Amino acid sequence: MFIKSKRFFLSLFLFVFLNSFAQQKEYRLQFKTTKQLHRFLSYSDKYIPLVSAHRGGSVTGFPENCTATFGNSIKYNPTIVETDIALSKDSVLVMMHDNTLDRTTTGTGKIDDYSYQELQQLFLEDNEGNQTPYKIETLDEVLKWGKDKVIYNLDVKKGVPMQMIVDAVRRNKAEAYSVIITYNANQAAEVAKLAPDLMISVSARGKEDVERMENLGIKADKMIAFVGTSEPKPEVYQYLHSRKIACILGTMGNIDKSAAAKGNDLYYKLIENGANILSSDRHIEAGIQLMKFADDKKLKSKHIKIKKM
Template sequence: MFIKSKGFILPLFLLLFLDSFAQQNEYLLRFKTPKQLHRFLSYSDTFIPLVSAHRGGPVKGFPENCTATFANSIKYNPTIVETDIALSKDSVLVMMHDNTLDRTTTGTGKIDDYTYQELQQLFLEDNDGNQTPYKIETLDEVLKWGKDKVIYNLDVKKGVPMQMIVDAVRRNKAEAYSVIITYNANQAAEVAILAPDLMISVSARGKEDVERMENLGVKAEKMVAFVGVSEPKPEVYQYLHDRKIACILGTMGNIDKSAAAKGDDLYYKLIENGANILSSDRHIEAGIQLMKYADDKKLKSKHIKIRKI
């Protein structure tokens, strides 16, 4: 992938390395319509591999599920932001992975025991347990921030009505940059009924899973397939790609640990093997390898922009 800058054509991989030190750029994903997003996320031979920053890409000083963290993540590469949505006691959609507040905030106890106003008295902590200046945000705040910056992969926690998520996406006109995560065929079918125009992340490991969802009314062209946290057999990738379904491989956990121990070029190899999106806790390291792959293959997209900050 090449970017024109001040009359010169520079490899995106080189820009990425320069940016890792200066951090003067933002890597943006921009879509005007849901159809543009659908085409971008449909598999083809020219699909640009992307990193999905697990829980938004928390690092030291930047907590999970927070727009400040998302803003930090896009300084390194174009980013799909995987982020988690919970429900407060007074039914406000808030960004939180755990059922309890203990690990990620200065509070304790169950999140649904607190009203939104009570949650605003707390501060988020990073993954080392350090207090940050950031507060628990609402889904509305997150969706407003993400326009023309990222693609969201919205992880809906247990007990949160899908209708509320769809309503929030509609309210914020976020259809062109939102994907809703589902964990089984029935959930996928529910989203397909509520919002037939939205992209859905589905759990699919091959033909049987895809056909089950199709029989329930989920269209293959709206699917992005999560294939698990270990590499599937090559025929799984082949089937999904033949259906033009892009594949998300979860590297958080064992694969990320293996890359850290043996070399980050593992991420490059995973894309060569058939993965298209890597959901990673090491979004910076994985993103560098994915941008190198795109550069080596001379892949480009009008939807990926670089902005000076």
């Protein structure tokens, strides 16, 4: 008990310390309609590169998949929030990446062995294992928070029905700031059938992948292409851009490690090479380079607002 209390007060200290030095502004992404979001995310030579904060942008004092963490992330750059959705024992959609609670909370065991009320007895921990004041949130809470602040990239964990995700997006009127992640053509086709108006993140590395999905009824103008966690060949970017499909490159892992070791200007070069969105565990460092790119190219959008706090 003493050790847990010590960790709790340490996490509170870190929380207060980080917030006292945080930038006193927020970079917000705001859309009134789904058409505005689609137009913003459709590739053009004026495309503004964005960072996608992997699992919301966790740093010391701020745990994964938590609105407090999302709020911290948008103090540094306009942010797409990649966040993970699991299902509790009593079928409540909750924000969690792992199948088990051990790594990210004060609890242990499988998340689907706990009811929502039982999950509320736990606290989230940051990636260093520090207990934080934050609790596991529901998808409804997250969607309500995100309006006029971020674009969500919703990562649906195995076993979670897509219909429930679509229903939550509809219930919270979050269509204008939500993208649903899919991992194969059949998943993408299911989402396209359930919600033909929503943007979908699809796994695509060229013409064959796009045409396979089009044959299943997925419209190219609703696709954002995840091209993998290593740079694709230039012709992959060329084809996808010719179809006005923006490209997400996953830098979490090896690319982030390389940037940390060799210099953050690597993120700038990745955008020059053809990536449009970088999904990163180093969202602050990557975001600085992406904003520099946008400034250098004089790229602006009415949908990016800077709010002084």
